[in-house]
Amino acid sequence: MSLLELKNISKIYGELKALDNVNIHVDQGEWVAIMGPSGSGKSTMMNIIGCMDKPTLGEVLLDGVDIAKESSKKLTDIRRDKIGLIFQQFHMVNYLTAVENVMVSQYYHSMPDEKEALDALGRVGLRERAHHLPSQLSGGEQQRVCVARALINHPELILADEPTGNLDEANENIVLDLFAQLHAEGTTLIVVTHDPEVADAAQRTIVLEHGKVAREVINENFEAQQKEWLARLKG
Amino acid sequence: MLFRMIKGVLIRQWSKMLLIAFTIALGASLATSMINVMLDVGDKVSQELKTYGANIVVKPRDASLMADLYDVEDENGTLSAAYLPEEEVGRIKTIFWTYNIVDFAPFLDTTVTLPSGATATVQGTWFNHHLDLPTGESVDAGVAGMRSWWDVTDGAWIDEQTPGAENSVMVGTELATRENLKAGDMLKLSGTTGDREVTVAGIYDAGGDEDSQIYAPLGLVQALTGREGKVASIEVSALTTPDNDLARRAAQNPKSLSQRDYDTWYCTAYVSAICYQITEVIPGSVASAVRQVADSEGAILDKTQLLMILITVLSLIGSALGISNLVTASVMERSQEIGLLKAIGAHDRAITGAFMAEILITALVGGVAGYFMGFGFAQLIGQGVFSSAIEMKPLVIPIVAVLIALVTIAGSMPAIRMVLRLDPAEVLHGSKA
Numbered sequence: 001m002s003l004l005e006l007k008n009i010s011k012i013y014g015e016l017k018a019l020d021n022v023n024i025h026v027d028q029g030e031w032v033a034i035m036g037p038s039g040s041g042k043s044t045m046m047n048i049i050g051c052m053d054k055p056t057l058g059e060v061l062l063d064g065v066d067i068a069k070e071s072s073k074k075l076t077d078i079r080r081d082k083i084g085l086i087f088q089q090f091h092m093v094n095y096l097t098a099v100e101n102v103m104v105s106q107y108y109h110s111m112p113d114e115k116e117a118l119d120a121l122g123r124v125g126l127r128e129r130a131h132h133l134p135s136q137l138s139g140g141e142q143q144r145v146c147v148a149r150a151l152i153n154h155p156e157l158i159l160a161d162e163p164t165g166n167l168d169e170a171n172e173n174i175v176l177d178l179f180a181q182l183h184a185e186g187t188t189l190i191v192v193t194h195d196p197e198v199a200d201a202a203q204r205t206i207v208l209e210h211g212k213v214a215r216e217v218i219n220e221n222f223e224a225q226q227k228e229w230l231a232r233l234k235g
Numbered sequence: 236m237l238f239r240m241i242k243g244v245l246i247r248q249w250s251k252m253l254l255i256a257f258t259i260a261l262g263a264s265l266a267t268s269m270i271n272v273m274l275d276v277g278d279k280v281s282q283e284l285k286t287y288g289a290n291i292v293v294k295p296r297d298a299s300l301m302a303d304l305y306d307v308e309d310e311n312g313t314l315s316a317a318y319l320p321e322e323e324v325g326r327i328k329t330i331f332w333t334y335n336i337v338d339f340a341p342f343l344d345t346t347v348t349l350p351s352g353a354t355a356t357v358q359g360t361w362f363n364h365h366l367d368l369p370t371g372e373s374v375d376a377g378v379a380g381m382r383s384w385w386d387v388t389d390g391a392w393i394d395e396q397t398p399g400a401e402n403s404v405m406v407g408t409e410l411a412t413r414e415n416l417k418a419g420d421m422l423k424l425s426g427t428t429g430d431r432e433v434t435v436a437g438i439y440d441a442g443g444d445e446d447s448q449i450y451a452p453l454g455l456v457q458a459l460t461g462r463e464g465k466v467a468s469i470e471v472s473a474l475t476t477p478d479n480d481l482a483r484r485a486a487q488n489p490k491s492l493s494q495r496d497y498d499t500w501y502c503t504a505y506v507s508a509i510c511y512q513i514t515e516v517i518p519g520s521v522a523s524a525v526r527q528v529a530d531s532e533g534a535i536l537d538k539t540q541l542l543m544i545l546i547t548v549l550s551l552i553g554s555a556l557g558i559s560n561l562v563t564a565s566v567m568e569r570s571q572e573i574g575l576l577k578a579i580g581a582h583d584r585a586i587t588g589a590f591m592a593e594i595l596i597t598a599l600v601g602g603v604a605g606y607f608m609g610f611g612f613a614q615l616i617g618q619g620v621f622s623s624a625i626e627m628k629p630l631v632i633p634i635v636a637v638l639i640a641l642v643t644i645a646g647s648m649p650a651i652r653m654v655l656r657l658d659p660a661e662v663l664h665g666s667k668a
Contacts (some may be wrong), residue, residue, distance in 0.1 A: 033520075047660040050578070050660075052578060052658075052659050052663075054659050073582065076577065076578070076580055077581055079578065079579070080578050080579065080580020081580070084579050085579065087663055089571075089663070091571055091572075091574075091575040091578075091663060092575075093240070093243070093575065093576075094247075094572070095243035095244055095246075095247035095248060095573050096239070096240065096243050100236075100239055100240075100243070102236055103239075103577045104236065104240070104576070104579065105580070106236075107236035107237070107578070108579055108580040108581045108582075108585065109580055112236040133247075150578070220364035
């Protein structure tokens with residue numbers, strides 16, 4: 001069942017076509033990577049899928065609703081209710097502790113629940129760092145807080161923009177393990193990246209070039225990777 | 236959560252918020268001091284002007300009427316045929332606005348011949364006359380208090396409480412020079428009903444017509460003129476409220492006012508209300524305002540208040556600009572945070588609400604600090620300009636609170652617009668493209 005469908009999407013800035021007649025669909029529970037060099041339209045696509053921008057032409061169906069036609073207020077509601085965002089720069093509110101940063105997302109969604117927020121931090125291995133300020137956390141820890149914040153409201157779609165771009169290998173693996181876990185739980189993941197290793201972790205990779213879909217690559221080893229991951233987790 | 240966020244900003248970004256609070260405190264302090272001074276300046280200016288003489292003159296009704304009808308006055312401004320009884324002068328201190336009567340003195344004048352053959356005007360009056368009022372209070376009234384700017388160049392003021400004062404006089408410096416008189420000299424005054432040998436108690440320099448006159452105790456002039464127990468006029472120095480439309484209408488004819496307006500007018504210290512009340516207690520008299528003094532008082536007050544309003548407005552505009560700069564800088568600095576909150580689902584209203592809550596709490600702290608700073612400034616102004624404390628009126632608190640709230644909101648508007656226009660995609664990714 002399709003969760004997201006982009007139909008003939010174009011985003012035009014004057015003479016520049018950031019996206020040019022793109023067609024994509026992402027099924028519920030699928031893990032998709034979007035790859036491409038700089039200027040290929042990855043961030044533009046991320047903004048459109050993340051309800052932070054609208055296409056110039058085309059339809060964006062999220063759960064059957066054309067978000068390209070929605071008001072800015074409605075887009076905020078969709079973002080809040082259906083999407084968990086993770087950015088390359090670990091954007092956090094610098095005067096709030098790790099747990100408070102997670103609770104902020106709850107606050108704007110429904111009701112802050114510190115216990116639930118602490119559990120989410122526990123899930124990313126940061127329970128004991130819950131009351132530290134961002135300035136007291138490493139880059140990897142900050143990104144894990146951002147993952148906890150993204151998943152706290154149980155979104156249908158996790159949208160990550162270069163989530164491992166500023167991480168070392170150890171932290172990159174931690175984040176990818178978290179994504180694998182979320183995927184195993186049925187969460188849909190779209191990861192924008194230029195890192196082939198990160199893209200290889202996904203079920204399917206969509207490669208963008210010059211604002212167009214150049215090709216799609218199915219990860220034939222995905223099932224085996226998942227089994228290996230589960231075994232590693234149990235071990 | 237909102238409380239935690241606001242607390243986080245206020246505690247962890249205290250230096251920025253302190254700067255905003257300080258800017259607000261400066262505006263609040265100036266507004267507080269200026270408004271307090273403005274509300275109190277009427278009484279202060281009035282008190283200042285009272286040191287320059289009387290602002291009300293009481294005359295016999297007949298004399299006043301004749302003067303008004305035919306414009307016939309003698310050289311002293313009154314018709315000599317009409318007098319008021321001296322025993323009724325003290326009733327001035329029994330009117331509704333008794334505490335606003337600062338000083339008063341009756342006058343009776345005559346012309347005497349001096350030993351040199353020259354003539355001079357003698358003003359009979361009270362110097363520091365002691366009165367026991369029917370209310371049980373006692374006061375000292377007279378020209379010693381009402382002519383405080385006189386410079387006694389030789390000798391001293393006549394003290395009516397000392398023996399021999401009834402035969403002492405004070406001579407104007409011009410006349411003293413002409414007649415070669417100095418303090419302690421004996422002087423023979425020849426009046427219409429006989430001669431009196433008096434002692435020169437002091438020589439004064441008034442800087443006006445009085446310098447060629449003689450000021451003598453009232454009883455002495457009454458004896459010289461054979462008008463015992465009579466006075467020709469009374470000068471009154473009163474603290475008054477500057478005239479407004481109601482006072483001007485009442486001055487024309489109090490009976491034309493509605494009962495409510497009449498009560499308001501009667502119970503306000505307008506010069507016309509005080510004149511009216513004096514006329515009530517001294518039958519046969521007409522009390523009228525010395526327009527020059529009343530008008531100067533109004534003009535000075537209007538200009539002073541205008542100056543205060545301008546300073547207050549300018550200081551508040553300055554504060555608004557300062558707040559605007561600081562808050563806008565803060566928004567620019569926190570643009571990623573605001574973009575993030577928008578990205579995770581915060582509506583514009585929620586973000587601006589939280590932002591305004593932070594600023595208004597800071598404004599409250601700055602406003603309270605500014606109020607007390609303003610209290611200090613007002614006292615400095617009061618002591619420096621009027622040599623007395625400025626009364627802090629409770630009314631100022633809500634006025635300053637509203638002004639500070641308006642200034643803070645106005646100063647925050649550019650920043651709020653920036654918050655509303657802020658695009659999360661732009662600040663979180665650097666660019667949409």
